[in-house]
Amino acid sequence: MRYPKRIGRLSVPGRRVQLATAAMLLVATTVAACGDGKDEGAEASAPKAPATIPELTKDPLTLSFIWFDWPPAHALEDFANAEYKKERPNATIKVNTVPNANWHDAMFTQFAAHKTDFDIAILDSQHIGEAVTNGNILDITDFVKKNIDVAAYNPYLLAAYGQFPQAETGKRDENASLYGLPLLGDTWTMIYRKDLIGDKPPQTWDQMISAAEKCQADNPGVSGLAFHQANGSDAAAVTYNTVNGVYGGNLWDSKTRKIEGVINDAAGQEAMDVLVNKMKPLTAKGSGNWFIDEVNAAVAQGKACIAFNWIAASGGLLDPKQSTLGTTREQILDKLGFATLPSQKTNLVPLGGMGMHVSAYSSEANQAEALNFMEWFERADIQKKWAAAGGVPSRTDALQSPEFLNAGPFNQVYTDSVPRMRDMWNVPEYARLVNIENTNVNAALNGAKKPKEALDDIAKEQQSVLDSSGRRGGGGL
Amino acid sequence: MSDPVPLTTDHPGQVASATPPARGRSRRLSDRGLAVAFISPALLLLLAMSVFPLLWALYLSFTDYSATRGGPAHFIWFGNYTAILTSAQVHQRALTTLIYVIGAVGLQTVLGFAIAYLISRRTHGRGLLTTLFLVPMMLSPVVVGLFWRFMLDAQFGVVNSMLGSLGLGQVEWLTRQRTALVSLIVVDTWQWTPFIMLIALAGLTAVPKYLYEAASIDRASEWFRFRNITLPLVWPLLLIAVLFRAIEAFRLFDLVYILTSGGPGVSTETLSFHVYKVAFLGFNTGTASAYGILMVLVVIVLTQLYLRYLNKLKEG
Known part of the structure; x- marks a missing residue:
């Protein structure tokens, strides 16, 4: 009959081997965890978006946003799926929402991981500095120059939702870089x-x-x-x-x-x-x-x-x-x-409201789609439709349009408040x-x-x- | 799959062949090897999910690393630890946490033991009562926080409505410095008293009946029996329950987050809530790691002292 071997303490050499193995395992794990050296020592700055929108994919694609949970977030998803799909039938818009108190954390913890489940971050104007300094969002200065009619906006609105370093109250520095475009104005x-x-x-x-x-x-x-x-x-x-x-x-x-x-x-x-x-x-x-x-x-x-x-x-x-x-x-x-x-x-x-900012960690196809969406969203006819759908546009022509002014009793308040705004x-x-x-x-x-x-x-x-x-x-x- | 072993033989003259011996285990896989093979998945999981993050946090606590700013982590040795230990903000949160732990755990111990004692004296419906009392403990703290937030609302809450019907004035439960901390203690007590009750009930049930019988023969009073039989026998178990609750209360986060957000001002900010702010508002990962390590150390040291006391109690 075979008796089980007595289990006791290992001999000293055996224990040493086990300790050494454990130590090697730990070192290997640590090295593996530290091994993603992409950001180590790298200069933190926002990568640049191309001036021209790259070729868009014909495959089905979901363009994801992140925002906090409030009526405009749901309005945006409905509006974009109804209107943007007319031009890009293969694209589906998904607006992910989190409670307001978790909004900053939800975006920046993903930025910290250098992997985001959203393509467009809807940032508060005050978040731009943090995102730009850490290289989390694309620099869209060249893209804006080529695709957006900047004269159609009150300069401060364009600056507040996109410019970094921050503009003086009421002004825009045309030499400064832009990192976002207005999505929803507010006051x-x-x-x-x-x-x-x-x-x-x-x-x-x-x-x-x-x-x-x-x-x-x-x-x-x-x-x-x-x-x-x-x-x-x-x-x-x-x-x-x-x-x-x-x-x-x-x-x-x-x-x-x-x-x-x-x-x-x-x-x-x-x-x-x-x-x-x-x-x-x-x-x-x-x-x-x-x-x-x-x-x-x-x-x-x-x-x-x-x-x-x-x-x-x-x-x-x-x-x-x-x-x-x-x-x-x-x-x-x-x-x-x-x-x-x-x-x-x-x-x-x-000054309230938020802008659209392209995640630096999104795939190339989704970044291209995001730029295309932003170009589409800032068009005069789309801004008026957004106003009629319950959104607050930023283009001056849309702010003064009957579509916007008749959409709600408080919209005239917004139009009148634009020249009076101050940000934090x-x-x-x-x-x-x-x-x-x-x-x-x-x-x-x-x-x-x-x-x-x-x-x-x-x-x-x-x-x-x-x-x-x-x-x-x-x-x- | 091997063929079934025949129970009879087709040839009665022959002796039925014995079941062939099981094939010996491969020599390469000894008992110890088998043990290691079984343990290693769990061990690897533990290493990856607990040991490595702890060691990594320990490493980061000596650096100025920030998760969002990127770039290399610079060693600043005990810079974070010194800053935390000398910070007036941290001292204030430590005091708030201490008041909270003493208030909540003290109240829960008294109430939990009292309820357990009363239940233990009942012969009928003990199981049903115990189950009902355990319900709050089974709820998520976030859910508990949310419905207490509604109940304690100064304008629309049911608590003030009841006070109003008794002719008492409105109380600002969550927005005044003193009532906010008291509200946190009350809500935590509502949820976690059943935990103490459960452990105390286990202790009370385990007290040998013959001790009470002997005391009865000696015509000992109810108070004498409680003080000299019940309490000394349940006390060590109760202290273990208190230890668990104190550790839990020390790292309170969810109720503060939902009920008061640390307010008014920072008057209900606990240490855990403060660590959260340090870690996620400015993404000061190095400082937050040191803060977390210090909190773990405090718990370990206090637990060790407490366990020594418990051991002495047992020996005594």
Whole structure:
């Protein structure tokens, strides 16, 4: 009978062999993982797209986008599949969506892996710096020169969604490179209750606060104001930046990269004081974590006299199924008015919206299709059709067309707001800058910090982010 | 497949042939070789999915590497570790995490043990009660976070609605500094008390009945029996449950992400949530790796101290 061998500790030479094997395995795995030396030491810069669109494939192809989940994303997929397919029957458009809070991470983690499941990234204007510096999107300067009628746009819109380094507010640097083209324009609209504060919207910020105060006092259960205050995404930061602009403040000096002493100067302090001490008391209790959906819900439920929201997210307000303000669109419009933001010391409004940017890691066939799609999308007739389908175009002729102006009661607001727009910082450090501002403004709005303390902390922490590029260790803290 | 072995023989005069012996195993494959062959797939998976990433994170923690910026990783040795350990931001998150861990695990232990004790005294319906109490633990934390977010909404939430019907005012559960952290503790307690309850119930069921019988004969009071029989015997098992919960609570991320996003301001940002921001907002991979390694070290050291205490308890 065969007895099993006694299993015990291996002899010393045997253990050595096993240890050596394990060590070799580990080293081999490490070398294999480090072996993708393509990016090691390579200069980080955006690769160039060809000036002429390469020959397109005749095989079935899916052109994928990535965006966050909101109505314009679904509108884009429907519109593109209906219209683009007429020219390119073999192409299918797929707009992948993620929750707004994960939008940046979803795109940039794939960029980090140098492999994307999307061909066109729909980037916020402030994401461009990070994507360009890391070489994640194509430089389309030559492509734009050859295929796009740049004179058809307000120069700042073209610059905001494509240019890097960032343009001065209201301008475009024609010598700077372009990395994207506008997809969806957007800005804030003031939504006001005509039946509660009258047909004429307030013209100044002070008048707006007084009207909201009176409306709240006259209508128990209805709060004077509703606006974004959450500390996710860029919610609270955009709110402060808007008030800062209206009260004559600046976010930074882009030439000297100075924030300390700029955002927290007298105008900045006044803006923070107005936001926390005059506007916040007019909001609903517990609204300190409100963003787009919560503001829309408050308006639709008749719980706010005046609200501020992005135009592209306001379409649902006119849907009787989602509103208690009326059983038809007309009844709702009898009560709701849409106006450009009131002015005070300046008439600045926040620039929203996004551009289309071609992934540097997409296949050549898909990059060619992406360029063809962008050329098609920016044509005058297509921009008007996009407007009629519920999109916000960027070409001036489309913005002034009846197709756009008649498509929604807030579209005139957008057209009137275009010359008044101001953007945030478009630098690689954007994600950290906006997080600092969001958390501190949110803290001030919810009583966790005094307004002055919050603003001074924003200035100090943001300056430290801009100054820390050469720091060794602890980056990101 | 080999032919079936005949049970009878066609020739009665002949002795039925015995079943041929099984073919010996190949000499090349010894018992040890066979063991290695069976273990190696799992071992390779473990190496690739756990050991290598851990070692890789350890390597990155000594560098200034960024996953998105690309380029080579420069060695900065303990630069990341020094920055993390001296950062006021990290100290603040560590304090928040500590308050959270003590609050949540403490509450869960008291409630979990109390529920288990009450269930253990029932003779009927014990199984059904235990199953019902276990339901929250089976839900995804993201789902739990989402429905509690709706329930705790200051304007439309059912909790404030109930308070209102009792004549009490609205409470800003998720947007005030103190209530936000309390809300997190309450939600975590709602979900994870059943875990402590389950382990405590196992301990309570295992207490030998003859001890209680002996105490009854001696006319010992209920409190005496609890203090001198039940608690000492269940205590080591309960401490293990507390250890598991404390480790889980230490790395809390999902509930914070869904319920408060770390707010108001950063007042409910835990260490894990902060690591997430360091790793993905600026893609500071080196710093985030060092941060993660430090968190693992803290858990290992505290666990070792705790286990030593447990062993001493056993020996005692």
